[in-house]
Amino acid sequence: MTASVTIDAVNHWFGTFQALREIALEIEAGEYITLLGPSGCGKTTLLSVLGGFVDPSKGRVLIGGTDMTHVPPAKRPTTTVFQDYALFPHMSLRDNVAFGLRMAGIGRAERRRRADLQLDLVGLVGEAHKRPHELSGGQRQRVALARALAVEPDVLLLDEPLGALDLKLRRSMQDELKEIQRKVGTTFVHVTHDQEEAMAIADRIVVMNAGRIEDAGPPERVYSAPATLFAAGFMGEMTRLPATARDGIVETPFGLLEAAPPSAGDLVVCVRPEAIRIGADGFSLGEARVTDTAFFGTHNRVHLVADAVPDLTIVAYLAPAERVAEGDIVPLAADPASIRVFPAR
Amino acid sequence: MTRFLPLAYLALAFAFIYLPVAALVLFSFQDGRLPVPPFEGPSLQWYADVLGDDDIVEALVNSLLVALGSSAIAVMLGFLAAYGLARHSLPGSVFLRGLLIAPITVSYLIVGLGLLIVLQRTGIGLSLWTAAIGHVVINLPLAFAIIYASMGAQQQNAERAARDLGAGEVEVVLLVTAPMLMPALLAAFFLSVTLSWDEFIIAFLLTRFDITLPVEIWSMLRSGLSPRLNAIGSFVFLVSVTAVILIELTVFGRRRR
Numbered sequence: 084m085t086a087s088v089t090i091d092a093v094n095h096w097f098g099t100f101q102a103l104r105e106i107a108l109e110i111e112a113g114e115y116i117t118l119l120g121p122s123g124c125g126k127t128t129l130l131s132v133l134g135g136f137v138d139p140s141k142g143r144v145l146i147g148g149t150d151m152t153h154v155p156p157a158k159r160p161t162t163t164v165f166q167d168y169a170l171f172p173h174m175s176l177r178d179n180v181a182f183g184l185r186m187a188g189i190g191r192a193e194r195r196r197r198a199d200l201q202l203d204l205v206g207l208v209g210e211a212h213k214r215p216h217e218l219s220g221g222q223r224q225r226v227a228l229a230r231a232l233a234v235e236p237d238v239l240l241l242d243e244p245l246g247a248l249d250l251k252l253r254r255s256m257q258d259e260l261k262e263i264q265r266k267v268g269t270t271f272v273h274v275t276h277d278q279e280e281a282m283a284i285a286d287r288i289v290v291m292n293a294g295r296i297e298d299a300g301p302p303e304r305v306y307s308a309p310a311t312l313f314a315a316g317f318m319g320e321m322t323r324l325p326a327t328a329r330d331g332i333v334e335t336p337f338g339l340l341e342a343a344p345p346s347a348g349d350l351v352v353c354v355r356p357e358a359i360r361i362g363a364d365g366f367s368l369g370e371a372r373v374t375d376t377a378f379f380g381t382h383n384r385v386h387l388v389a390d391a392v393p394d395l396t397i398v399a400y401l402a403p404a405e406r407v408a409e410g411d412i413v414p415l416a417a418d419p420a421s422i423r424v425f426p427a428r
Numbered sequence: 429m430t431r432f433l434p435l436a437y438l439a440l441a442f443a444f445i446y447l448p449v450a451a452l453v454l455f456s457f458q459d460g461r462l463p464v465p466p467f468e469g470p471s472l473q474w475y476a477d478v479l480g481d482d483d484i485v486e487a488l489v490n491s492l493l494v495a496l497g498s499s500a501i502a503v504m505l506g507f508l509a510a511y512g513l514a515r516h517s518l519p520g521s522v523f524l525r526g527l528l529i530a531p532i533t534v535s536y537l538i539v540g541l542g543l544l545i546v547l548q549r550t551g552i553g554l555s556l557w558t559a560a561i562g563h564v565v566i567n568l569p570l571a572f573a574i575i576y577a578s579m580g581a582q583q584q585n586a587e588r589a590a591r592d593l594g595a596g597e598v599e600v601v602l603l604v605t606a607p608m609l610m611p612a613l614l615a616a617f618f619l620s621v622t623l624s625w626d627e628f629i630i631a632f633l634l635t636r637f638d639i640t641l642p643v644e645i646w647s648m649l650r651s652g653l654s655p656r657l658n659a660i661g662s663f664v665f666l667v668s669v670t671a672v673i674l675i676e677l678t679v680f681g682r683r684r685r
Contacts, residue, residue, distance in 0.1 A: 134592065156592045169589035172582075173607040182603075183593035234593060 085112045085269050086147030086160060086237035088133065093142030095128060102128040103139065104294040110287075112147075112237075115264050115271045117281040119317065120291035126274045127242060129291070133272060134163045134240050147237055157186075160237035164244045168227040170215040176202060176226050177211040183234035201229040204263060221252045228260075232267060239264075241273040245280060253277075257284050278318050282306060290314040307355075312425040315353050322359070322397045324352040326424065333424055336392045337368050342424050349427035356384070358421035359399035361413045366422060368415040371397060373407050383407070387415065449665060456658035474659040484660065487644035491625055492667075494556055494640055498563035499571075499620035503613055505564070506571030511605060514579040515587075525576070532569045539565055540633035547634070554636040562630035567623060571616040578612035614678040618671040625671070626664055 088110040095103040102125045110116050118126040131137035132144060135156035143152045151159055162183065171179050181198035189197070202208040205225035215223055224244060231239055244260070245253040261284050264271045275281050281288045282302040289299040290313070298305050298314035309315040316323075326335040328344030335352055344350055359368070371387040374396070382400040385407060389397060397415065407413060459469035478484050509528055513521055531539065543562050547554065583605055590604045606613065628642040635643060645660055 136588065136592075156588075157594045157596065161592075163589070163592050165585060165589060167585055169585040171586055171590070171604060171608070173610070182590065182595075186590075186594035186596075186599065230589075230593070 084160070084235045084237050087112045087145075088238055088270060088272070089143075089145035089148075090129075090133075091143040091145065093129070093132060093139045093144065095125075095132065095137065095139045095141075102294050103132070106142070106294075106296060108289060108296065108299065110270060110272065112270055113268050115261065115273070115284060115286045116289060117273045117275055117285040117287075118289050118291055119275055119278055119281040120297075121276060121317070124291040125294040126276075126291050130163075130240050130242055130272060130274050133238065134161050135159045136163075161240055162231035162234055162236040163240040163242060164224075164227045164231045166242045166244070166246055168215075168223045170223060170226055170230070172215050175212050175214060176207060176218075179215065179226055180230045180233050182230065187234065198229075198233060201233045202226075204232070204266070205229045205259075220247055221256060224248065224256065228263070232263075232269070236269060238270045238272060241271065243274055243276070245275070245277075253280065254283075260284060282318075290317055292317070307421060308423065312351055312353070312427075315423060315425065319355065320398055321353045321355050322395070322399075324354065324392070324395065325427075326350040326352045336395075337366070337389070340366060340422065340424070341419070342422065345424055346426040351425050351427050353423045353425065354397075354417045355421055356398045356400040357382070358418040359397065359401075359415060360418070361401065361405060361407075362416050363414055365416040366419045368397065368417060370412055371415045373409055373411045373413065375409065376407060378403070387413075389415065452658050453662045453665070455655055456662045458655040458658070462653065462655070474655040478656055478659045478663070484641075484644060487639055487641045488663070490556055490638055491641040494560045494563060494631070495621045495624040498560040498624050499567060499617050501560075502564045502567035502571045502620050503575075503617045506568055506616060507575050507606070507609070507613060509568075509572050510576035510579055511601065514576060515584070528572050529569045531565060532573075536566060536627065536629045540630040543630070544633050554634055556635060556638050556640070558634040559631045559640060562634045563620075563624040563627060566627070566630065567620040570623070571620055574616040574619070575609060575612050578609060583608045611679045615675050618675045618678075622668045622671045625667055 088108075090106050090108040090110075093103055093106040094101065104125075106125075106129060118129060120126045128137060132139045133146075135151070135154055135158075138153060143150055145151065146160055156163075171182065174182070177195065177198045180201050181194040184194045184197055199208050199211060202211050205228055207222060207225055207229070210218070210222070215226065218226065224247075228244070241260075245256050248256060257280055260271075260273075273281075273284065285302055287300060288302050288305045290297045290305060290309075292313045297317075298310035300310075305314060306318045309318055315321060324335050324337070326333050326340070326349075328334075328347050328350055331343065333340040333342050333344050333350060333352065340352065368389050369391050371389040373385055373387050375386040377384045379400075381403075383403055383405065385399045385401050387397045387399060389395065399415070401407060454467060456474055457470035457472070458467065459471035459473065512518070513525055513528075518524065540562060543558070543565065547558055552558065586604050586608060587600050590600045595603065626642055627640075628646065631640040632643050632646065639647075641660070641664060645657065645664075648654075648657060648660075
């Protein structure tokens with residue numbers, strides 16, 4: 084089962100602290116959304132508003148077109164995979180997964196059948212009789228997922244579900260989560276602070292900061308053409324060049340950039356590290372000296388200082404074949420198509 | 429020498445604690461009329477004598493009923509109070525918490541006297557029920573403190589998950605909170621049982637015709653020492669030890685896993 088979600092002008096205050104500011108978001112049925120942002124940005128609060136654990140101070144939440152703003156969690160077509168999994172330690176995995184069905188008044192045999200089906204989906208049907216403490220972190224995570232999916236919610240909410248797993252496991256669970264979402268077709272709303280996780284998994288990323296939505300869109304678009312400076316910085320590494328708007332053109336320390344300035348006054352020009360290359364092809368950054376290089380397998384992460392702006396460190400991902408060493412002086416250029424300009428404030 | 433001293437100290441400390449009990453148990457097997465050295469026997473005559481005495485057996489059953497009943501009620505009330513205070517922000521909850529625990533500091537004599545006065549004013553006759561009420565009064569703060577202390581974020585998150593999956597308030601408490609707190613509930617229960625089982629002052633003040641075992645022992649003591657008393661005492665000790673072992677198995681046994 085699946086449903087669309089409409090978040091309409093939601094504001095929330097904890098005392099005098101405003102955790103959510105005018106949040107408006109349309110989520111389509113069957114979409115995989117990630118809410119991405121640093122801790123304290125309001126992403127978990129927004130998830131709690133969707134789950135019914137927080138009653139928003141202002142605004143409305145519609146799920147499948149029905150107003151759910153003040154409906155308690157038990158009566159919502161949503162379930163949550165909690166950050167610490169919140170499994171019931173005194174129950175077997177099967178009873179954990181069947182709990183929601185039991186609450187729905189479904190008979191024992193049918194409950195068991197459907198719980199085993201869910202456990203099969205996450206590859207744990209062989210361990211159905213075990214208790215949660217006998218499992219590894221990744222397995223507990225799967226049980227929490229199976230438990231939340233067993234009641235066939237319209238919307239599944241995931242609160243940093245992979246946060247407690249090690250990197251390798253996290254990457255493999257990402258693929259699995261996405262595959263399961265494709266299989267069940269439920270709308271997934273997934274909170275994370277890991278932008279790689281968000282990009283790998285989401286149909287659409289919602290970048291949040293200080294209670295606001297900074298940007299929302301498909302991963303490729305949010306990464307390559309972010310709506311705000313914050314979104315640009317949060318989505319990945321980049322070099323920020325100071326610039327100013329002058330007569331409808333952007334003036335940088337490396338010369339004039341042929342782009343329309345988004346505002347008057349001070350600007351910031353952002354260049355992703357993979358858009359910088361050695362040579363003169365593109366927007367030239369002049370000669371630069373290599374101060375540091377680190378090998379990352381697929382690329383070398385290189386720090387450089389340009390002659391034109393000695394107090395600015397440029398970060399570039401160069402192909403390992405480039406073979407640069409500390410102290411080398413190289414000509415640098417940036418791909419003009421991937422340069423973004425934002426107001427400095 | 430440095431290894432010997434701590435061991436000697438340990439032996440001495442345990443001897444100090446357990447010698448009286450050991451003497452009591454030993455002379456319950458005395459084959460003679462007085463529970464004093466030299467030890468003659470062993471003999472089970474005093475146990476046979478005690479178990480053949482209807483008054484003693486009745487008092488023993490009464491004591492068990494009061495201990496189990498009052499402990500069950502104290503644990504239930506303590507659990508509900510702890511759940512309410514831990515899960516809801518109430519005005520003056522710090523004050524309420526203090527008020528619930530404060531009776532621990534009041535002596536049993538005062539609690540007993542207070543209840544006696546109230547009961548006589550209200551015209552409720554003294555019985556095993558009133559003794560059980562007294563034991564609930566003294567065990568409730570203890571049960572509350574033990575259960576409240578073990579309520580943590582872990583249960584709270586599981587409760588939240590249960591609500592998310594459609595559980596109502598009663599289902600949350602019965603299927604999630606209480607089972608997760610079972611070690612604390614059992615610890616509170618068995619501790620209450622041991623305290624109620626050999627409590628004398630309140631039982632003495634608040635019973636009349638049906639009496640509990642400690643009151644029966646007290647009335648027997650007035651007719652002087654006898655190995656019968658040792659036999660009863662050993663019995664009392666056995667029940668207490670059983671309760672302690674149950675605490676050990678249910679609470680600490682689980683924690684070790």
